[in-house]
Amino acid sequence: EAQVTQNPRYLITVTGKKLTVTCSQNMNHEYMSWYRQDPGLGLRQIYYSMNVEVTDKGDVPEGYKVSRKEKRNFPLILESPSPNQTSLYFCASSPKGYYRDYHRNTEAFFGQGTRLTVV
């Protein structure tokens, strides 16, 4: 089954304790990204990756890191979490780098979400 898998689904942590949220896709997609969803603000992109070893900042990258060592995995790292990073996080993947294949079906697939609480 084609899917994007995030872990953990729920996480409560303390300020300053490093954490990693994993994301894995089994569709051989090149493009992966992370979003956070907050009430009244909708979904905002944190980081994205066009391919292995190619990552770039989205709209709200402060306080986050990512890596793309393998095509299927795109972990989100919070080196020193703070309460303002309490949010619902989504990982997404799609078949191609958008700008090269905009005329094709570039449907985005999303993971189930990770609800993070930083106290």
Next chain:
Amino acid sequence: KQEVTQIPAALSVPEGENLVLNCSFTDSAIYNLQWFRQDPGKGLTSLLLIQSSQREQTSGRLNASLDKSSGRSTLYIAASQPGDSATYLCACLGATNKLIFGTGTLLAVQP
């Protein structure tokens, strides 16, 4: 800067009613527009994707239209069912290579 707006923010309808959800965007230079469904505690499920060259897409009881010139898309749901209750999100893909989301419409279908 692309801005995406969804109206209404919330909608409650009786079962069986046909309904329309609206999505507006400010920059017509989009590559595609995608409609998603979000259930509480779950991820986003893609419903329909309309490429910039298309006018509409259909899947079962769902029909999505796109009018780039006016910056509007609609999602039509026919014969609504309680199982359709969810938050519906639209998102535009443009030259910035990321999806820009609206804040969603919360739909409740009453039995």
